[in-house]
Amino acid sequence: MMTIDRDFALTKEYDKKYCMQVFAPLEVAFRKGKGVYLYDTNGNKYMDMIGGIAVNTLGHNNKALTSTISKQAAELIHCSNYYYIPERSELAFRLCTLSFADKVFFSNSGAEANEGAIKLARGYFYHKGQPEKNEIITAKMSFHGRTMATIAATGQEKFRTPFMPVVPGFKYVEFNDFDAIVEAADDKTCAIMLELVQGESGVHPADEDYVKKVRKFCTDKGILLIIDEVQTGVGRTGRMFCYENYNITPDIMTLAKGLAGGVPIGATLCTNEVSKGFVVGDHGSTFGGNPLACAAGSCVLNQIAEKDIISNVNEVSSYLFSEIQALQDKYNSIVNVRGKGLLIGIEFREGISSAGMREQLFRKGMLVSAIGRSTIRIAPPLIITLGEAKKFVTALKDVLKAQKKNPLPTSSGSVADSTQPTMVMPIEAPDK
Ligand SMILES: *Cc1c(COP(=O)(O)O)cnc(C)c1O
Numbered sequence: 002m003m004t005i006d007r008d009f010a011l012t013k014e015y016d017k018k019y020c021m022q023v024f025a026p027l028e029v030a031f032r033k034g035k036g037v038y039l040y041d042t043n044g045n046k047y048m049d050m051i052g053g054i055a056v057n058t059l060g061h062n063n064k065a066l067t068s069t070i071s072k073q074a075a076e077l078i079h080c081s082n083y084y085y086i087p088e089r090s091e092l093a094f095r096l097c098t099l100s101f102a103d104k105v106f107f108s109n110s111g112a113e114a115n116e117g118a119i120k121l122a123r124g125y126f127y128h129k130g131q132p133e134k135n136e137i138i139t140a141k142m143s144f145h146g147r148t149m150a151t152i153a154a155t156g157q158e159k160f161r162t163p164f165m166p167v168v169p170g171f172k173y174v175e176f177n178d179f180d181a182i183v184e185a186a187d188d189k190t191c192a193i194m195l196e197l198v199q200g201e202s203g204v205h206p207a208d209e210d211y212v213k214k215v216r217k218f219c220t221d222k223g224i225l226l227i228i229d230e231v232q233t234g235v236g237r238t239g240r241m242f243c244y245e246n247y248n249i250t251p252d253i254m255t256l257a258k259g260l261a262g263g264v265p266i267g268a269t270l271c272t273n274e275v276s277k278g279f280v281v282g283d284h285g286s287t288f289g290g291n292p293l294a295c296a297a298g299s300c301v302l303n304q305i306a307e308k309d310i311i312s313n314v315n316e317v318s319s320y321l322f323s324e325i326q327a328l329q330d331k332y333n334s335i336v337n338v339r340g341k342g343l344l345i346g347i348e349f350r351e352g353i354s355s356a357g358m359r360e361q362l363f364r365k366g367m368l369v370s371a372i373g374r375s376t377i378r379i380a381p382p383l384i385i386t387l388g389e390a391k392k393f394v395t396a397l398k399d400v401l402k403a404q405k406k407n408p409l410p411t412s413s414g415s416v417a418d419s420t421q422p423t424m425v426m427p428i429e430a431p432d433k
Pocket residue numbers: 109110111112113115144145146147196200201229230231232257258
């Protein structure tokens with residue numbers, strides 16, 4: 002029997018041959034992880050500064066999480082929503098206790114959580130006898146998922162173009178522009194859907210004043226405010242939920258990525274009033290709310306509280322912001338550092354491509370994501386220590402230093418470049 006798991010060449014060959022080619026991976030495959038570290042098929046060690054894209058909240062191979070999952074798997078992985086599910090009840094209780102919400106619907110991913118939110122907003126007005134209120138305003142450069150309704154919600158044409166016609170009923174307005182919302186809203190508007198930090202398009206936080214005005218506008222006009230916290234939720238931005246940074250509460254919130262620390266899960270949360278948008282039979286899911294994912298979710302929330310992980314997020318975040326800003330002052334290659342908590346975008350000046358920076362950092366054993374032409378994103382596990390964050394700062398500094406001596410070619414990279422595979426191997430020695 003072939004041992005494909007230890008053989009990178011075979012892994013790659015079979016991927017090219019048998020997997021649909023929608024990703025453009027780096028030249029690496031990982032075998033295992035521990036904390037913020039990942040180990041590739043050759044035993045090389047990397048620091049995971051992207052955490053599976055804001056998913057691995059507790060880091061890799063977290064004891065509490067792996068033991069919760071294995072215990073739960075030994076008891077019950079799945080049953081159906083035809084029955085009551087204790088783990089689902091518990092996670093719903095925890096989420097409602099921690100947030101503005103009164104009710105939760107569980108699904109399996111961010112896109113599904115947002116699909117649920119979109120259906121719920123429309124269902125709410127349908128059941129109120131106002132089915133004509135069915136349009137949703139979203140922001141340009143937003144990202145809400147890859148399903149047909151969520152690509153319609155996403156304010157970036159490139160995600161929709163090949164798949165027209167998409168679900169109708171969406172309008173896009175400039176992000177952080179309150180007047181644009183006022184102008185776009187009318188009697189047909191049922192909801193405004195926003196990320197508070199636009200993650201996929203470059204880590205752009207919403208302005209405080211903007212969010213407050215949008216909240217008030219929604220309340221005044223009887224429009225639902227949907228906040229997509231798929232990336233920002235569950236401690237990521239230094240509060241349990243990002244909306245807390247803005248002193249507002251949404252009517253509907255979606256969660257996914259970090260909620261179960263790596264086990265697939267999605268959640269659509271809302272107030273009691275808005276939950277009238279779904280009656281029996283209106284929505285459902287085979288896997289959503291299964292015991293395994295819900296037990297994992299409760300474990301993550303429990304660990305965040307028990308280990309005071311949110312304080313750690315804030316401590317490491319201020320350290321990273323001040324150190325990266327110091328690098329910005331010293332090296333003119335960085336033009337902007339932005340984000341909240343441990344969701345940070347570092348933008349480089351024209352001529353330095355995000356793909357190039359990702360590659361340089363990869364060579365130093367640092368995993369980051371490249372977004373757009375010139376921004377890299379970091380979203381490490383929330384358990385990252387100051388000492389580990391320091392290693393990242395040192396690596397970034399080394400890259401900037403080397404760049405100063407040996408400037409990269411000035412042809413600016415494109416978004417397409419940023420997804421091209423690179424042929425480099427990490428330099429850090431195997432760690433046994
Ligand atoms: C990742 C993401 C999604 C989509 O989540 P999937 O689990 O990939 O479907 C939706 N919204 C935001 C803000 C995201 O970051």
